[in-house]
Amino acid sequence: MGAMQAMHGAAEARDDGDGRYLIAFDLGMGGSWTIAIHARTPSAAATARYTLRVGSSGLTVLGGEPERVADASAPASPGSGGEVSYYTCSMHPTVHATAPGKCPICSMELTPVLRDEARAGVVHIAPERRALLGIRTARVVRAPIDLAITAKGRLAVDETRLHEVALRIGGYISELRVNATGQSVARGDTLFTLYSPELYAAEQEYLLARHSQDARTDPGHTGHDDALVRAAETKLRLWRLGDDQLKALARCGEPIERVPFRSPAGGVVIEKTIVDG
Known part of the structure; x- marks a missing residue:
């Protein structure tokens, strides 16, 4: 039709x-x-x-x-x-x-x-x-636009703000307080405690050197004792003991069997490679 x-x-x-x-x-x-x-x-x-x-x-x-x-x-002109x-x-x-x-x-x-x-x-x-x-028209106006974009990407960590806590001596983890990645920590929080026979012996050497330095009455021999204290202190610092731990050790007067290792900064744990024991 x-x-x-x-x-x-x-x-x-x-x-x-x-x-x-x-x-x-x-x-x-x-x-x-x-x-x-x-x-x-x-x-x-x-x-x-x-x-x-x-x-x-x-x-x-x-x-x-x-x-x-x-x-x-207005009248239209040619062109x-x-x-x-x-x-x-x-x-x-x-x-x-x-x-x-x-x-x-x-x-x-x-x-x-x-x-x-x-x-x-x-x-x-x-x-x-x-x-x-279904075409619609509207007057052009200046207004904020909310635009949602869905895209693939890769999230990277700012390497300048990474802090690694690594042991420089053998031993055993006696207590692991941060036991999962993604856990939040604050600066100074105890991450774990370490028992190390070698570290324990170095603490004894440091305390003996300080005791010998304090007991020396002959001014002519104080330089030797100072050198022993500095050497023992340097060894402990190389094994990542900080000023507060050295002060606590000197104040206690006895070696610490289980040494705490603390977080150098606040943040989130992104990798954990140690376990208890």
Whole structure:
């Protein structure tokens, strides 16, 4: 069955005052109707299209907005952007005509294309097509935009802020207080305690050297004792004992069997390679 031939009609607009115009027309049957309004002056032209649907629910406006508007505030000069370049059909944009009229393909009213639009390659879509395609337009405004981006990446640790706690002496972990990666620690927190026979003997040497230094009454021999204390202290420092541990050792006067090793900085444990025992 062939398609029904398009129905066309024209109506005159009556000035109703205050910039309003009245147009009376009769919609002979139900369905979708496109109303094209053309206004022309010697210096400007404007076209607006509206799509109406007639059905059991009555008359419904599907959509409509101005398609082409030329500036009517000033006369168009030759070659100006407000001058009409050609007339075309919204449904068949390949149609170009030098004067107003009807489309030779669908008999719709031709609409003007201004020179600015022709140079810019503006594409016009009829309101009824915009409604079917779901195209919406809005005024351009300056506003913040929330944009969520999902992308793959690799998380790297800042190497300048890494702190490694490594033993420089053999021994046994007697108590492991940080027993999982991802655990948070603060500066000075005890990470583990170490029992080391070699470290225990070095602590005894340090205490004996200090005791000998304190007991020496002959001023001529104090230099030798000072050297022994410094040597014993240097050995303990090389094994990662800090000032607070050396002071605690000297204050106690006895070697510490299980030496605590503390965190040099606050942060999160990202790798653990020791276990109890």
